[in-house]
Amino acid sequence: xxxxxxxxxxxxxxxxxxxxxxxxxxxxxxxxxxxxxxxxxxxxxxxxxxxxxxxxxxxxxxxxxxxxxxxxxxxxxxxxxxxxxxxxxxxxxxxxxxxxxxxxxxxxxxxxxxxxxxxxxxxxxxxxxxxxxxxxxxxxxxxxxxxxxxxxxxxxxxxxxxxxxxxxxxxxxxxxxxxxxxxxxxxxxxxxxxxxxxxxxxxxxxxxxxxxxxxxxxxxxxxxxxxxxxxxxxxxxxxxxxxxxxxxxxxxxxxxxxxxxxxxxxxxxxxxxxxx
Ligand code: C2E
Ligand code: MG
Ligand code: MG
Ligand code: MG
Numbered sequence: 001x002x003x004x005x006x007x008x009x010x011x012x013x014x015x016x017x018x019x020x021x022x023x024x025x026x027x028x029x030x031x032x033x034x035x036x037x038x039x040x041x042x043x044x045x046x047x048x049x050x051x052x053x054x055x056x057x058x059x060x061x062x063x064x065x066x067x068x069x070x071x072x073x074x075x076x077x078x079x080x081x082x083x084x085x086x087x088x089x090x091x092x093x094x095x096x097x098x099x100x101x102x103x104x105x106x107x108x109x110x111x112x113x114x115x116x117x118x119x120x121x122x123x124x125x126x127x128x129x130x131x132x133x134x135x136x137x138x139x140x141x142x143x144x145x146x147x148x149x150x151x152x153x154x155x156x157x158x159x160x161x162x163x164x165x166x167x168x169x170x171x172x173x174x175x176x177x178x179x180x181x182x183x184x185x186x187x188x189x190x191x192x193x194x195x196x197x198x199x200x201x202x203x204x205x206x207x208x209x210x211x212x213x214x215x216x217x218x219x220x221x222x223x224x225x226x227x228x229x230x231x232x233x234x235x236x237x238x239x240x241x242x243x244x245x246x247x248x249x250x251x252x253x254x255x256x257x258x259x260x261x262x263x264x265x266x267x268x269x270x271x272x273x274x275x276x
Pocket of ligand 2: 059117149179
């Protein structure tokens with residue numbers, strides 16, 4: 001009896017495992033196919049100066065728009081793309097597309113910076129920084145207008161390679177922004193050691209600003225960051241109260257649904273013209 005039960009359980013787990021494996025293999029294939037079929041699109045979320053309420057930049061956020069399944073959010077495929085290395089190829093497409101968008105906007109007088117999210121795998125590939133610097137040179141782009149959003153995950157190993165890559169990018173004029181700051185691996189020593197220009201306070205801390213401790217936490221990050229000559233960006237700002245508090249503690253920039261959701265390039269253009 002026990003044996004029979006055990007065998008059934010074994011079959012059960014195998015079937016379930018097969019299903020999970022199949023789903024991943026399918027997603028893996030579809031993800032690559034989607035690039036060939038041009039089903040990825042970059043959306044752009046405005047980055048706003050808190051003092052002036054002007055749009056001074058845009059963060060590129062990838063969307064996978066499948067003709068059958070519809071809209072697939074990045075959290076559902078970026079982690080897998082990081083595991084199976086597809087992020088290298090996809091990341092290259094993202095960089096090219098975002099840089100071209102930057103150039104097109106410059107041509108029509110939309111003078112803003114572009115932030116590009118770079119995953120750890122992508123950043124750690126050989127010569128990442130040289131390839132990017134060459135692209136920016138070839139396209140005659142002002143590197144000061146380009147911001148790379150990286151996460152603390154890249155910094156945990158504290159290797160010379162990461163330091164040297166960041167320094168090369170930074171010396172060339174490209175800006176480095178530490179995304180999702182405060183979550184996960186935070187170590188304040190990163191801020192001393194690495195050439196960083198922006199800190200992005202994670203949405204979870206912005207959400208927490210209705211409590212006294214939450215407020216103190218955010219104010220402390222802002223003050224400390226500014227003393228280290230960093231610009232502070234608050235992400236995921238959804239309410240006027242959050243914005244007012246951020247203004248009262250002189251936070252530099254914000255993004256969030258309160259101002260605007262990520263938009264297609266075309267919608268961004270219209271929104272920008274109406275606001276700036
Ligand atoms: P992230 O870089 O921290 O981006 C912020 C996320 O918060 C975005 O989600 C954005 O749409 C969302 N968001 C912005 N304002 C608000 C708000 O007021 N309320 C709420 N609830 N959400 C807000 P999205 O676009 O789904 O991207 C999720 C994550 O996927 C990103 O987090 C980033 O880690 C990754 N990702 C997105 N695009 C790319 C990309 O092009 N390359 C790489 N490597 N990763 C990307
Ligand atoms: Mg980001
Ligand atoms: Mg973020
Ligand atoms: Mg995030």
